[in-house]
Each structure stands twice: as C-alpha cells, then as structure tokens.
Amino acid sequence: MSDHIEMTKTTPKDFLLATLGGLFAPGLAIFLIVMLVLGVRAGMGTPDPTPLADKAVRERIKPFGVSVAVDPNAPRAERSGEAVYAEVCFGCHESGALGSPKFKEKAAWGKRIAQGYGTLLDHALKGFNKMPSRGGDPDLSDIEVARGIVHMANAAGANFQPILKKELEPSAADLVRGKGVYAENCASCHDTAVTGAQKLNDAKAWAPLLKEGKEYLYNAAINGSFGGPAKGGNVKLSDADTKVAVDYMVAEAKATSAAKPAAK
Ligand code: HEC
Ligand code: HEC
Structure with a gap:
C-alpha cells in the first residue's frame, strides 16, 4: 500500500522530464508542419511530374471557362464544315475507308452529288449502309452534319449550301x-x-x-x-x-x- 503511494510520488526530476516531454511532442509536430510547408513550396519550383496531363486539362477547361465568363447563355458554337470534317468525317473519308467516297475524289463523289443535296443530307443524318448516322458522332448538330457534307461535296466539284430541310420557305x-x-x-x-x-x-x-x-x-x-x-x-x-x-x-x-x- 505504502509502496504504491511511493511510486506515484513525483520527484522534481520526473516533473522536469515530463514537462520537457510535453513540450517536445507539440514542438515536433510544429517542426514537421513547417517542414511540410517548406517542402510544398520548394516543390512548386520543381518540374510538375505530370505536365502534359495538367496542360491537357487546362486546354480542355479553357474554352468553357472563357465562354462562361463572357456570356453563360451564349449558344453553343456550331463548328464549320472544315472543322466537322477534320474531327469526324476525316476518319473514313480521307482514305476512303469502308468504301466511303474519298475526299476530293471527283470520280467517287460524282454520282453521289448527282443524287442531290437533299439525299446526301438524309443519308448522312440517318446513316446509309456502312456510313454511320452523323458520321458516328451523335453530338453533331444537323447543321454541322450539313456543313461537313458541303465541305466534302464542294471539294469534289459540287456547289451546295449547308441548308437544313426544315428550312421550308415561310408562308x-x-x-x-x-x-x-x-x-x-x-x-x-x-x-x-x-x-x-x-x-x-x-x-x-x-x-x-x-x-x-x-x-x-x-x-x-x-x-x-x-x-x-x-x-x-x-x-x-x-x-x-x-x-x-x-x-x-x-x-x-x-x-x-x-x-x-x-x-x-
Ligand atoms: C438593341 C439592338 C437590336 C435589336 C432590338 C435587335 N437586334 Fe438583331 N442584332 C443586333 C446587333 C448589334 C447584331 C449584330 C451581331 C453581330 O455582330 O453579329 C444583330 C444581329 C442579328 C442577327 C444576325 C446574327 C449574327 O450572328 O450576326 C439576327 C438574325 C438578328 N439580329 C435578329 C434579330 C431579331 C429577329 C430581332 C427582333 C426580334 C432583333 N435582331 C433585334 C442588334 C439588335
Ligand atoms: C466510319 C466511317 C465513316 C465516317 C466516320 C463518316 N462516313 Fe460518310 N460514308 C462512309 C461510307 C462507308 C460511305 C459509303 C456508303 C455507301 O454508299 O454504301 C459514306 C458515304 C457518305 C456520303 C454519301 C451518301 C450517299 O448517299 O451517297 C455522305 C454525304 C457522307 N458519307 C457524309 C459524311 C459526313 C458528313 C461525315 C462526318 C460528319 C461522315 N460521312 C463520316 C463512312 C463514314
């Protein structure tokens, strides 16, 4: 009993050690936090380990950031025929893949152009044999598809205008x-x-x-x-x-x- 009491008695030395220990723990934590902050700041100067991915993300979010800042209600920009061709139609039509009429090849486009613009538009919107609907990109708007067709057909000698069939003459x-x-x-x-x-x-x-x-x-x-x-x-x-x-x-x-x- 008395021994037990003896053991819990605190000597001045114990007190000093405990105090130092108590100060040391938060001190160590503060030291580590400072080192962490310094490390992060130093790291900012070193090259980004994923610069390409970061750049790609920045590129991708940039146009949206810009247009949102200018006018959140701005209509989505419709791409030109050239852009639609490069982004979607090129995949097949540049090389004539799957039997598609090759870009600028008048022999391949002649008969198709002769069908008339309306038929080409219909086929490109709905799909035609191995030609997928909208060139396989469901996000293309009707007018973008029309512009893609006109870009290709006119490069092979046609003189079409990208008009949609919905454009009936007003009464x-x-x-x-x-x-x-x-x-x-x-x-x-x-x-x-x-x-x-x-x-x-x-x-x-x-x-x-x-x-x-x-x-x-x-x-x-x-x-x-x-x-x-x-x-x-x-x-x-x-x-x-x-x-x-x-x-x-x-x-x-x-x-x-x-x-x-x-x-x-
Ligand atoms: C307060 C002036 C103002 C009024 C009112 C106005 N517009 Fe315009 N509109 C403009 C200006 C400025 C432009 C030129 C935009 C540009 O530079 O392309 C324009 C352009 C257009 C265009 C061409 C789109 C383009 O991309 O340039 C159309 C179509 C149009 N307006 C239709 C209308 C119709 C329909 C009305 C009435 C319901 C109307 N506007 C009333 C100022 C006006
Ligand atoms: C996956 C390949 C592929 C892609 C991508 C593609 N096409 Fe085609 N396209 C074809 C093939 C194959 C044909 C020939 C179909 C046939 O005549 O049997 C064709 C034919 C056409 C024709 C002629 C249709 C007719 O009546 O003779 C038009 C117009 C056309 N494509 C427009 C487009 C446009 C516009 C795009 C891009 C938005 C596009 N294509 C993307 C494969 C493709």
Missing part, C-alpha cells in the same frame, strides 16, 4: 406576322444598323449570314449573338415569333440581294 402569312414582330422588336436596331446590327436592306452585310443557314440565324436571334440581344431584348417574345421575324429579315435580305446585287 405568306408567316412573313406578314414576321413583319409585324420585326417592326415592334427589331426595327429599332436593324433599320438603322445601330450598335453594328446588320441593316435590313444591306445585302452585303446579310450575304455571309444567309450562308450560315436559317437554323443558325434562329439560334442567334433567340439566344442573342455578339451585340444582338436575345429576342431583340424582349423576353416576352416567343421563339416562334422570333423565328418569323428572322424569316421576314431573311426574305427581305434575299429580295434586296436579288434586286440590286451590286448594292453595298
């Missing part, structure tokens, strides 16, 4: 409705070309836009494009009304370029 009633929508919502800018809007009867300004196809113009008018506000700035305007306004603008632009092709 006379649509144009009347479109004219009204235009007068109320669009004329303020497009009659005068204020802030860089393409003037309604400026054939030169509209020529490149007409080539983009109506789907692109609908998209630009509904979602906004560069300086052009979405729906002309009228949030209450329906998509359908915005489209007939575009129909009206396109019809006017076409009429102008037909009437005075040399007009500036």
Whole structure:
C-alpha cells in the first residue's frame, strides 16, 4: 500500500522530464508542419511530374471557362464544315475507308452529288449502309452534319449550301406576322444598323449570314449573338415569333440581294 503511494510520488526530476516531454511532442509536430510547408513550396519550383496531363486539362477547361465568363447563355458554337470534317468525317473519308467516297475524289463523289443535296443530307443524318448516322458522332448538330457534307461535296466539284430541310420557305402569312414582330422588336436596331446590327436592306452585310443557314440565324436571334440581344431584348417574345421575324429579315435580305446585287 505504502509502496504504491511511493511510486506515484513525483520527484522534481520526473516533473522536469515530463514537462520537457510535453513540450517536445507539440514542438515536433510544429517542426514537421513547417517542414511540410517548406517542402510544398520548394516543390512548386520543381518540374510538375505530370505536365502534359495538367496542360491537357487546362486546354480542355479553357474554352468553357472563357465562354462562361463572357456570356453563360451564349449558344453553343456550331463548328464549320472544315472543322466537322477534320474531327469526324476525316476518319473514313480521307482514305476512303469502308468504301466511303474519298475526299476530293471527283470520280467517287460524282454520282453521289448527282443524287442531290437533299439525299446526301438524309443519308448522312440517318446513316446509309456502312456510313454511320452523323458520321458516328451523335453530338453533331444537323447543321454541322450539313456543313461537313458541303465541305466534302464542294471539294469534289459540287456547289451546295449547308441548308437544313426544315428550312421550308415561310408562308405568306408567316412573313406578314414576321413583319409585324420585326417592326415592334427589331426595327429599332436593324433599320438603322445601330450598335453594328446588320441593316435590313444591306445585302452585303446579310450575304455571309444567309450562308450560315436559317437554323443558325434562329439560334442567334433567340439566344442573342455578339451585340444582338436575345429576342431583340424582349423576353416576352416567343421563339416562334422570333423565328418569323428572322424569316421576314431573311426574305427581305434575299429580295434586296436579288434586286440590286451590286448594292453595298
Ligand atoms: C466510319 C466511317 C465513316 C465516317 C466516320 C463518316 N462516313 Fe460518310 N460514308 C462512309 C461510307 C462507308 C460511305 C459509303 C456508303 C455507301 O454508299 O454504301 C459514306 C458515304 C457518305 C456520303 C454519301 C451518301 C450517299 O448517299 O451517297 C455522305 C454525304 C457522307 N458519307 C457524309 C459524311 C459526313 C458528313 C461525315 C462526318 C460528319 C461522315 N460521312 C463520316 C463512312 C463514314
Ligand atoms: C438593341 C439592338 C437590336 C435589336 C432590338 C435587335 N437586334 Fe438583331 N442584332 C443586333 C446587333 C448589334 C447584331 C449584330 C451581331 C453581330 O455582330 O453579329 C444583330 C444581329 C442579328 C442577327 C444576325 C446574327 C449574327 O450572328 O450576326 C439576327 C438574325 C438578328 N439580329 C435578329 C434579330 C431579331 C429577329 C430581332 C427582333 C426580334 C432583333 N435582331 C433585334 C442588334 C439588335
């Protein structure tokens, strides 16, 4: 009993050791943390062990970061025919793989072009024998597929425009409705070309836009494009009304370029 009590008695020496030990443990922890921080900072100067992967990731996230910062509602950029070809169609058509008509080979494309643009578009969208639907890339939009076809067909002598079949000529009633929508919502800018809007009867300004196809113009008018506000700035305007306004603008632009092709 008394022995037991003796053993738990703390001598000044024990006290000193315990105190030093108690100080040493947190001291060691602090020392390790400092070393860790220094190590991490030193490591920042040394070459990244995975520079390629890191660069690839940065490259991949960059365009999204940029476009989100500029305008989160910007329509997804539709690729050009050249880009679609390089990214998707090239895989087969560059070499003529699987019996596909080879790029720029007029003999291979002649008969196909003769079928007409509409058939080619239909086949490329839906697939045709060993030609997979949309070249095997379901993310391609209709207009991107159309541009890919036109890029290839025109390189083999055709003179097609990337138009979608949906682009039926608007009815006379649509144009009347479109004219009204235009007068109320669009004329303020497009009659005068204020802030860089393409003037309604400026054939030169509209020529490149007409080539983009109506789907692109609908998209630009509904979602906004560069300086052009979405729906002309009228949030209450329906998509359908915005489209007939575009129909009206396109019809006017076409009429102008037909009437005075040399007009500036
Ligand atoms: C996996 C291979 C492959 C890829 C990728 C591919 N094609 Fe094809 N394509 C073919 C083959 C094979 C044919 C010939 C089909 C036939 O005539 O039987 C063909 C034919 C075509 C035709 C002619 C159809 C006709 O009616 O004669 C068009 C137009 C076409 N491809 C467009 C495209 C476009 C546009 C892309 C890219 C978006 C693309 N292809 C990507 C294999 C491919
Ligand atoms: C506040 C001025 C303003 C109003 C109102 C306006 N727009 Fe525009 N719009 C612009 C400008 C600026 C551009 C040129 C964008 C550019 O540089 O491509 C443009 C371009 C366009 C284009 C071409 C797309 C492109 O990529 O350039 C279409 C189509 C269009 N507007 C349709 C409409 C329609 C339809 C309306 C009415 C519902 C309308 N706009 C009302 C300013 C306006």
